[in-house]
Amino acid sequence: MSSPFRVRRALVALSACSLISALPVGAQDDRFSFHGSINSAYGKSDGLGVFGLDKDGTSDYRAVALLFGYKTSENGRVVTQLLHRRVGSSPLSASEAPIGVVWAFYEHRLDNGVSLKFGRSPLPRGIFNEVRFIGTLLPFYRNGAAVYGETLEYLDGISASRRFELGQHWSIDGTTFAGGFDIRAVLPGETGSQVIRLRAENSGGAQVWLNTPIDGVRVGAFVNNYQTTPNRTIPEASRQKRTTTTMYSLDAVRSRGFLRAEYSAFDGEGPSGKSHFDSWYTLVGVKPLEQVTLAAEYSKANNRLNLPSPVEPIMLPISEDIGLGVAYAVTPSLVVKLEGHRQEGYAFDTSVPTIRPPTSGPPFRATLAPPSKAFYGLASIAVAF
Amino acid sequence: MRFSQIVRALVVSLLCLGTAEALSAQGYKVIAHPSVAADDAPAAALSKVFLKQTKKLPDGSTVTPADLSKDSPVRDAFTKGVHSRTIAAVETYWQQQIFSGKEAPPSTKGSDAEMIAWVKAPPGAIGYVSSGASTDGLKVIAVK
Numbered sequence: 415m416s417s418p419f420r421v422r423r424a425l426v427a428l429s430a431c432s433l434i435s436a437l438p439v440g441a442q443d444d445r446f447s448f449h450g451s452i453n454s455a456y457g458k459s460d461g462l463g464v465f466g467l468d469k470d471g472t473s474d475y476r477a478v479a480l481l482f483g484y485k486t487s488e489n490g491r492v493v494t495q496l497l498h499r500r501v502g503s504s505p506l507s508a509s510e511a512p513i514g515v516v517w518a519f520y521e522h523r524l525d526n527g528v529s530l531k532f533g534r535s536p537l538p539r540g541i542f543n544e545v546r547f548i549g550t551l552l553p554f555y556r557n558g559a560a561v562y563g564e565t566l567e568y569l570d571g572i573s574a575s576r577r578f579e580l581g582q583h584w585s586i587d588g589t590t591f592a593g594g595f596d597i598r599a600v601l602p603g604e605t606g607s608q609v610i611r612l613r614a615e616n617s618g619g620a621q622v623w624l625n626t627p628i629d630g631v632r633v634g635a636f637v638n639n640y641q642t643t644p645n646r647t648i649p650e651a652s653r654q655k656r657t658t659t660t661m662y663s664l665d666a667v668r669s670r671g672f673l674r675a676e677y678s679a680f681d682g683e684g685p686s687g688k689s690h691f692d693s694w695y696t697l698v699g700v701k702p703l704e705q706v707t708l709a710a711e712y713s714k715a716n717n718r719l720n721l722p723s724p725v726e727p728i729m730l731p732i733s734e735d736i737g738l739g740v741a742y743a744v745t746p747s748l749v750v751k752l753e754g755h756r757q758e759g760y761a762f763d764t765s766v767p768t769i770r771p772p773t774s775g776p777p778f779r780a781t782l783a784p785p786s787k788a789f790y791g792l793a794s795i796a797v798a799f
Numbered sequence: 800m801r802f803s804q805i806v807r808a809l810v811v812s813l814l815c816l817g818t819a820e821a822l823s824a825q826g827y828k829v830i831a832h833p834s835v836a837a838d839d840a841p842a843a844a845l846s847k848v849f850l851k852q853t854k855k856l857p858d859g860s861t862v863t864p865a866d867l868s869k870d871s872p873v874r875d876a877f878t879k880g881v882h883s884r885t886i887a888a889v890e891t892y893w894q895q896q897i898f899s900g901k902e903a904p905p906s907t908k909g910s911d912a913e914m915i916a917w918v919k920a921p922p923g924a925i926g927y928v929s930s931g932a933s934t935d936g937l938k939v940i941a942v943k
Contacts, residue, residue, distance in 0.1 A: 481898065519900070
């Protein structure tokens, strides 16, 4: 490395350090704001690899988000969020950029209460999508993977949001959006799980929340219609049809506990035929003390595969996860958690038997291999500033 | 540590607790720039303003809120009185807003004096101070 280049790089690094050190933690003034979140864990499974955890255990398990905001005017601001994420031995770790720009949007607020966002912005989907990596807001290390997966995280496009007051303490928060987004899925394969990366375009949808007069209780619905690409180069007859994802949410958060439940479904059409995917979870928590949360979660994902004729469709119960956890909030910005899960099904990082080939003669019926199971646990610490 | 030192530490801690409780009991008053027309407002409406769910008071006045710092007993009293929540619950609300890209919390002021100086400056400014603070030249908004 040449000397001038080294000096220049050192100066840039020094300037960046000076800028950050000059700011108080979680800094904010009238124009500039800077916030961050660290969600870091040690995890281990008892055998099969699951969510990047294996029987060796790993501390290479974290999500770090840094958020910068700048108010350009009384009604406008730009916001960007950088994300660094490690998922242990999961193939996701290899497919993630060391630091990714997950948000970069300009927001303009109209006088009538409408908020418009342009660029890459968090996709409003269900309770947790926009905060899926912020550990201080989650009762477990992560939100229910069966429902949220690794997709529909952010939107490249435009969104418009507004609150509508209905009177009698009822209100509606509505967001409509259009654009495209990345699709990532960790799918079990013959040699273990692999990451599928696709892109959805020409997407449109909405998220609506009905806020009830009971503080902290709301119900929501999400719908999104999109086209998976690349599609242009594929013959018309074998192109994928547009897909619609729906999601329904119940969110009840009170001072002494919470109840959350969500259901999501979509239809897909791949080379092996059509499929209908649905998943749901129920999350219950009690707070015997303001700082202590005891949580339990049950989640399940199913994939109804329509196999090529004449083989009959088959229901693949992809995963069933039961989790128990305890969280201690030293402050709202510093939370430590301990959790244990039992996962049963066919979604593991390690290759497991799934569908047995159909019989060669009628009734051409495929069968399921016995489900596999694993216990896994996580100890994590979450910080937000 | 000797027994007398432990007793002294306990007494000092209790006195500090007493001071904090006294300040909390002392209460708060909501203040605004003289340009704000409203004389009073329901707690629920003020809560929406300080949670940045609206920019307007019920009389139509457009306002910009500021908070006292998290460790202020006056903020504790205000948060319980206006938001009917704890400071921890409000902090969690702001984390939700920040990290979902929706809203940044109001700017914070370190003392009554700093809050008063700020509220005097921009038209539409609204904040709160301890009920004993001198608020000459400012609009005091009664909480209904």
